[in-house]
Amino acid sequence: MRVSSANSATRTAVASARSIVVKIGSAALTSLTGGLDTDRLDRLADALETRMRAGSDVVVVSSGAIGAGLAPLGLSQRPRDLATKQAAASVGQLALAHAWGTSFARYGRVVGQVLLSADDFARREHHRNAQRTLDRLRALGAVAVVNENDTVATEEIRFGDNDRLAALVSHLVGADALVLLSDVDGLYDGDPRRGDAQRIREVAVDADLSSITVGAGGVLGTGGMISKLSAARLAAAAGVPVLLAAAQAADQALGAAQVGTAFAAGSERMSARRFWVRHAADSRGALVLDAGAVAAIARRRRSLLAAGITAVRGDFNGGDVVDLVGPDEVVVARGIVEYDSAELADMLGRSTGDLPEGLRRAVVHADDLVGLSAAR
Missing domain, CATH: 2.30.130.10 (PUA domain)
Structure with missing residues (x-):
């Protein structure tokens, strides 16, 4: 594996990106006992607003719909069966969209909710429609908040996690960078809970990460380091630099980008058509x-x-x-x-x-x- 400890062109590219997709994990927005945490969401919106005022065009991929629906429905843990997940998502999606809208309204910004399913990427015409919708929202000055349409997705046709969705969206909108914010502060060379693991600052596009041991997702999310690593490599290999960082460090991640783990982009940006063929189409x-x-x-x-x-x-x-x-x-x-x-x-x-x-x-x-x- 080839890594670098020095400040890199990758971090500079993320920090200076004019168009950026920011994915926010469930654990950064919700809790099992309290549902949606609007204080944490407001702090994230503050960091996003600062980045937009600096001149960047931002698309948000927000997890948290199912987590936001647990407390209102009296559920004490994330459900395992599909019907209850969809029921929780139908309640939580309203709360999540309202919270983002209320938070950005403090800055006079309008939020547009975009719910996507795997089928929207698999079918070329749906793929183009999603692209046009996101492009138009941005042209009109609205903040696009994207999530998987959990209320209709089945186990067979879902993305599996919003990390992959964010990677696909980053290419869909032609973003210059992708930032993955969650409850982890980067990629480690071992289990960080053991105390002897070292955070990897930089990952080269051709790095061999086969020796890295990563874990599954937490109780509120479907992802985990496996999905984040997969999404980061997917986006980076297709030409989009990626930063993986903790949501608590959103200000730094969306600022100088000197936190977390940076994934260098491939030397050649894959065309939208070829990216669709390789990663999105059935x-x-x-x-x-x-x-x-x-x-x-x-x-x-x-x-x-x-x-x-x-x-x-x-x-x-x-x-x-x-x-x-x-x-x-x-x-x-x-x-x-x-x-x-x-x-x-x-x-x-x-x-x-x-x-x-x-x-x-x-x-x-x-x-x-x-x-x-x-x-x-």
Whole structure:
């Protein structure tokens, strides 16, 4: 693992970012006994306001809907069954949105609530609609507060935690940086409760973190260090620098950014279309490739032609995202397919010159293809 203890260009990039997504964890806003803590929320809003007055455009990804609904419903612990979680979210979401609106109203700001589900990222048109909504809210001077739509999400189609949602939103809005604020003050090389663990200040984009031991989420949240680390690496690898810090240090995190752990961004920003293909879209099927086709798309970044396809799996349409599978059954890439599955059945293994004139374009164009061995 390559890390650096010196002040870095990554922290400078976070501190000077003109557009920033800030994710706030449940534990920073709620408690099991008191529900939503408006004093803590106000202090976070103060720090966000200071950053906005300094010239930054801020989108907030706020957890806490389920936690905010526990006390009003007389629940003493976070529910495990889906129906009770959704019931708590339906109560808590109102309280959470009202609290953010009231807090920012102190500064004359309007808050717009944006509830997103995994399906909104999986479907290209929904993805674009979410992007347009967030862009318009920001253009109108409103503070966009984003949360997962817990009242309708099922276990099968949810993000799993708001850390991943924040990473997706950071790319959706073209943010210059992502700040993850929660009850942890950074990434450690071991369990910080043991007393001998050291906080890692900087993580390089290609750092090997396989030796780092991280824990699961707390009682109020669904995330934990595992989800934060995953979200940070996802955003950073796609070109967005990330700062992981404690919500109690929000002033410093949104100021000079000299707290927490900074994750360096990849050298090349992934396009919105390629990011969607790789991280957000649902795969509707699969194409099985021969070894030559795998080499062409994975190593030489060529378009996929019919000649290299040996089998078609699933029922999909042109424009859907499909997995590209090698002879060893390993998924090597994802891409937007140009043909329906029924059309491809008659094209397998045939050279371009042997196909009818209307079927001679690439099956998956190189511009719509993303390898899964590295974020590009």
